Amino acid sequence: MSRPLVIDEAEVEITAIRAQGAGGQNVNKVASAIHLRFNIAASSLPDDVKARLLASRDSRITQGGVLVLKAQRHRTQELNRLDALARLHELVQGVAQPPRARKATRPTRGSQLRRLAGKSRRAVVKAGRGRPDLS
Template sequence: MGNGPVTINAHLTIPDSELVERFVRASGAGGQNVNKVSTAVELRFDVAGSPSLPEALRTRLLARRDRRMTGEGVLVIDAQRFRTQDRNREDARERLAAFIQASLSVPKARVATKPSFGAKMRRLDAKKERSQIKRARTTRNWE
């Protein structure tokens, strides 16, 4: 369709045949130009059905809560930042690459820890101090 494959890293490239590009008129300000010229790009990439993605990466991408992902696992990127179709096309591809790169590394599992004894004591001392301050504010000896 267009600018060739999208390179994610040394080991992963998405062929052009898996990308669907639609050119539409952009929304927003721009006067006659924006109403006349289809410069906005809608890039679709089928994450669920892509043969070039490793299975683990596909699972991570589909698990992400992202409003650009449809129910069928198709990522839709809308690019209309620039005035030319070409720049918007590059922008859409860059954003696709960034989206996939964000899921390349496996997030480190969080190890649950408990607050130390010292931390607990500091917290309680702070609470006691605060309560003293508040208690001192009340007027006790009114007649």
């Protein structure tokens, strides 16, 4: 496995916002949720990693190539900040390794015969559903 990629903290924009959902007075008063924005194109990540990250069909990546994460699992801002950074790091590490190239294979003779036998069995079943010959 290759070395883990390091994301510079200066490239990450973190904003504290009020969390949603249940929590009573704490949720209504305290800005404990974290809104993390990471501009993929302007980052110091290697070009191949940037390309794979932008190509991933993740709904959290905007049209402009900015990854937006919202962390509000925990009650404290510090834990939510660590959670958001960990999720960002996990996402980047997931695309850091290039996908393995697919090796083309051919079906075996036995699998071809089994497929054809199944098709002919099915044809017999369907042929039996026709109108009976009354002659």
